[in-house]
Amino acid sequence: MKKLITAVLLAASFMAGANYTANAYDYHQKQERYIEKLQKELNLTQDQVEKIKQIKQAQREEMKEFMKQHKNPVLEATKNGNFDKEAFKNTVVENAKNMAEIRAKYLEKMFSVLNEDQKKKFIEIMKEKVDRMHEKMHKEF
Secondary structure, eight states: OOOHHHHHHHHHHHHHHHHHEEEEEEEHHHHHHHHHHHHHHHHOOOHHHHHHHHHHHHHHHHHHHHHHHHOOOOHTTTTTTSSSSHHHHHHHHHHHHHHHHHHHHHHHHHHHHOOHHHHHHHHHHHHHHHHHHHHHHHHHH
């Protein structure tokens, strides 16, 4: 029985590790495609590309730290055994504020790398992205 439990736990940990590695690889590929798209659409110089890669890497590291420390709204709201609606809402808002601060900081850094024409085009790209997201949400609901 102990051998079976050990085998199951070993297989589960291997699968979890493989899944984490696959997700990290997918994320890295997604970031590379994003930067390639920006390079093409914004006509970025190689220096700008390198700076943006550094900015995105720093953002990723800060987001990883945030995810380690962020609070789970459901757990915070049920600490006393009942559901505390206000604690839930406060935790969600606190998490959102922290994430917004991180994103704002890195968008500000991205903008500092771009020239005026690139900034305008970047804003257009972001608007199109938001419009596509809204269209997708309307189709699903």
